[in-house]
Amino acid sequence: MEVVEEANKILEEKINTVIDIEYIPYVNKQEEILKKLYANDQVDVIDYRLQDLKEYIKDLNIADLTDLLPVYYPEIMGPSIDLDSMYTNGRIYQLPRVSTSAFQQRTCLVIDREFYKAAKEPSVETMKDVMALYKFGIEHENEQGDKFLDGDINRHFICIIFDVLRLCIQENGYTPLAINTFFALKDGEIIDLFETDIIENCYHYLADMYSQNALSQTFLNWINWAPRPNSKLPGLSMALTSFGMNSYYAIKDPDEFNRRYVTMFIGEHDPYSYKTLHPIFTICDNGSADRSVIACRYMYGNKELNQMLTYGVEGKHYKFVENQIENIWHDSRSVFNWWPSIVNDKFYLAMDYAPEGAEQYVKDFYDHPKQVISGVNNGKLNSYVNLAKADQELNDAMERRQEVYETLYFYEKSLSKGIPYEEIVSDLGKSRQRVLLEFIKEHINNLKG
Incomplete structure (x- = not known):
């Protein structure tokens, strides 16, 4: 896919990493993922929340991220972030993303x-x-x-x-x-x-x-x-x-x-907005868990890269028309939001069917957040x-x-x-x-x- 190829150019230049994505069929998704993991297919990151995660931590060598996150993802340790939902057996085994949501x-x-x-x-x-x-x-x-x-x-x-x-x-x-x-x-x-x-x-x-x-x-x-x-x-x-x-x-x-x-x-x-954690990635402990955390965080937190992963490549997959994005469709398909787990609203660009002022509306949640009750x-x-x-x-x-x-x-x-x-x-x-x-x-x- 062109988007991944272009994204890898940025990843390799900035953090000396490239990604290779393999799609898993939606039908029997967990079964297919477990099959690959048990086959030891050199999987680094799983974009899926395994059901009954604690049953697979040891067998599948799932990485314990508890001590890695404060070092490589410090923003999730902020006082307004509630980490309680992230723990399994007292440790963190899934990489979350920090989202700002409208109340x-x-x-x-x-x-x-x-x-x-x-x-x-x-x-x-x-x-x-x-x-x-x-x-x-x-x-x-x-x-x-x-x-x-x-x-x-x-x-x-x-x-x-x-x-x-x-x-x-x-x-x-x-x-x-x-x-x-x-x-x-x-x-x-x-x-x-x-x-x-x-x-x-x-x-x-x-x-x-x-x-x-x-x-x-x-x-x-x-x-x-x-x-x-x-x-x-x-x-x-x-x-x-x-x-x-x-x-x-x-x-x-x-x-x-x-x-x-x-x-x-x-x-x-x-x-009115608030921050939430959404567990999105499970990382395998294959000797490079720290690199996986760095790469996932960079894809989510870097504006240029995240907008590319969300909207595609400008001129190939979309164009700007009066400061809004117009999709360029290929074979009746659009790449917009093709990888929903990685979408970061902080870098939102208004689509051409969004209401006037949409981009500023989203931006205000980050730049001018308000509390309903002080x-x-x-x-x-x-x-x-x-x-x-x-x-x-x-x-x-x-x-x-x-x-x-x-x-x-x-x-x-x-x-x-x-x-x-x-x-x-x-x-x-x-x-x-x-x-x-x-x-x-x-x-x-x-x-x-």
Whole structure:
């Protein structure tokens, strides 16, 4: 592969190392990997998390990285990094990557360009703005005489409940702690969203749109997005989605997608982020484990090399068009994100189907990170979810909330049966929910450093 050949030129020049990659079939992947390892095939690095790793450490001579990481990968030893999940029998046997993640991803609107232009390209910031576009779409036709939104001809507004809830919560000035638990922060106070009218209003928005026959609760399919009248998959005319979903996956036929659709950020946003560890590589102790750690870290941490491994070679696999990347497809294939384990968001380059400002959005997580609650690691704000499971009363309260979320998740089913919002939340139990809220407040207060 051209990308590996070019990457090896950099690796050899900088750290006197080259890599040779062998693909393992996805079917029976672990079985095939173990077969090669037991055959002693001089494997240095495995890009796979072996199940039941501790059973293979001795037999397969898996390298103990505990003492190597502070020397060759010191950034993972930082105070904001939680290493607890990395240990097996008190030692570290997998090489992790440090990722910076959005506490809550930003909401994006994807809309047919002709549709948006016909609506006079309005500013879209709130759910009411989205509703206004929806109303326009079901009432107006495109140049072919078809309604912009019409379920009978497979022209849908595609939105999962998660994205609708997030937009409704954020536009009211709240920062959700976890969408599916319905707790949020506003003005420094943790709020039970069921004590507000936000969730009810959200359900009524969905009910209104559902009654007009152009709403779909499914995920936006980046492969089969075209609104084909006879397709069983919902066709895209307008959609709510998250930035993460439309920025790190290759879209089928991106040129046609860009011709037909525009993507934009909507709603307010603050760069709340947190660092996490993701175990990605298992390294064999064949006498060069230190070299393997150095090479893997360099591929992940060097900007020039990582962008090449993520996007390909400029001029061969992509080109810049108005400061965004346009894929150059070869034999109907793209190299973008061909090795997802190595992708480093820190070096993100906006694809041509990403919303305007996408690159700066990602950059802010690294350059201008903010805390939702001063003194509390954003990555620990949802730790109450697992802690509540240890107490029967708290766990019961959480389960009731999860049941509501699952009902809302499949909102088409609820709406088709005419189930009112009051019935959906009738089993929450106000007293036990208040006990849960007080527990969460106390827990998060204890997290403050």
